[in-house]
Amino acid sequence: MKRKLLxxxxxxxxxxxxxxxxxxxxxxxxxxxxxxxxSLVFKNGIALEIQRDMLGLSNxxxxxxxxxxxxxxxxxxxxxxxxxxxxxxVLFSSMVGYGAAMYQFKGKKFIIVMILSTxxxxxxxxxxxxxxxxxxxxxxxxxxxxxxxxxxxxxxIYFFLQYAQTLSKDFMDAARIDGCGEIRIFxxxxxxxxxxxxxxxxxxxATTAWNDFLWPLIVMSKNRSFTLTVGLQTYLSPYxxxxxxxxxxxxxxxxxxxxxxxxxxKLFMEGMIMGGIKG
Numbered sequence: 001m002k003r004k005l006l007x008x009x010x011x012x013x014x015x016x017x018x019x020x021x022x023x024x025x026x027x028x029x030x031x032x033x034x035x036x037x038x039s040l041v042f043k044n045g046i047a048l049e050i051q052r053d054m055l056g057l058s059n060x061x062x063x064x065x066x067x068x069x070x071x072x073x074x075x076x077x078x079x080x081x082x083x084x085x086x087x088x089x090v091l092f093s094s095m096v097g098y099g100a101a102m103y104q105f106k107g108k109k110f111i112i113v114m115i116l117s118t119x120x121x122x123x124x125x126x127x128x129x130x131x132x133x134x135x136x137x138x139x140x141x142x143x144x145x146x147x148x149x150x151x152x153x154x155x156x157i158y159f160f161l162q163y164a165q166t167l168s169k170d171f172m173d174a175a176r177i178d179g180c181g182e183i184r185i186f187x188x189x190x191x192x193x194x195x196x197x198x199x200x201x202x203x204x205x206a207t208t209a210w211n212d213f214l215w216p217l218i219v220m221s222k223n224r225s226f227t228l229t230v231g232l233q234t235y236l237s238p239y240x241x242x243x244x245x246x247x248x249x250x251x252x253x254x255x256x257x258x259x260x261x262x263x264x265x266k267l268f269m270e271g272m273i274m275g276g277i278k279g
Contacts, residue, residue: 026254029247029250029251031055033247033250034054034055035054035055035056035059036056036244038244041243058244059244059247062244062245063248070224070231073226074228075228077228078210078229079256080143081147081216084143086202086205088147088148089156089205090156090205092152093152093157093201094160094194094197094201096115096157096160097156097158097160097162098160100112100115100157100161101160101161102164102169102190112161116154116158127218130149134149140219140220141220141221141222146227149215156201156204159200160194160197160201163194163197164190164194167193167194171185171189172189172190207257207261210253211257212227213227216229216230217233228253229253232246232249
């Protein structure tokens with residue numbers, strides 16, 4: 001009994017230390033975003049001593065008033081792209097993974113191998129061909145140009161495939177006896193059973209889309225078409241960097257990622273655990 005208590009106490013201390021180390025950069029970012037005079041932060045490297053009288057909300061006011069509302073445009077672009085990307089990715093990937101797990105058809109193993117083999121292709125090698133393709137379809141500087149090329153990924157398909165294999169096919173047979181079609185079986189029966197998997201992938205895919213930098217930078221060339229990650233980068237330049245707006249914008253950009261994670265944390269953990277178990 002004492003060993004268990006000691007083990008739990010040691011585990012709690014270690015986890016608390018890891019959490020503290022992980023949170024320290026964000027806490028410092030949040031604190032420095034409230035400093036109006038950045039020279040006080042960078043005069044001796046990155047100063048860790050920030051006094052209370054140095055803090056204020058002027059950086060956040062500048063963020064929403066300067067540059068004729070560019071930050072609002074960037075934020076809106078990121079929100080729309082994230083919603084579109086997440087919805088398409090989760091919907092189509094779940095359908096492919098579910099179909100590959102639950103149905104038997106010719107060439108099934110070959111198709112699964114081909115899907116998984118795309119994981120070995122570096123994304124960077126696809127950038128030029130995809131850019132030429134988007135230009136040919138006149139999708140540059142559009143939401144579709146950012147979303148469509150990477151909307152369905154092999155990792156997401158494989159995750160849903162693994163999760164679907166843990167489900168019993170008896171549900172499908174019972175639904176067919178009751179007269180349900182295949183689409184209705186998937187929509188009304190399997191999707192509720194796969195709720196943890198959907199929660200996990202929604203969080204992961206939304207985070208991926210929200211934080212994506214390289215592809216939106218390539219596709220979007222107009223200032224108002226930038227996503228938030230690309231737009232914030234414009235505050236850094238060889239001719240001068242606006243750290244006031246950069247730090248404040250970075251803090252604002254983190255909030256939409258944190259909220260859904262804590263809202264769906266339980267389902268996220270359950271889905272990640274079950275998605276790695278092959279039934």
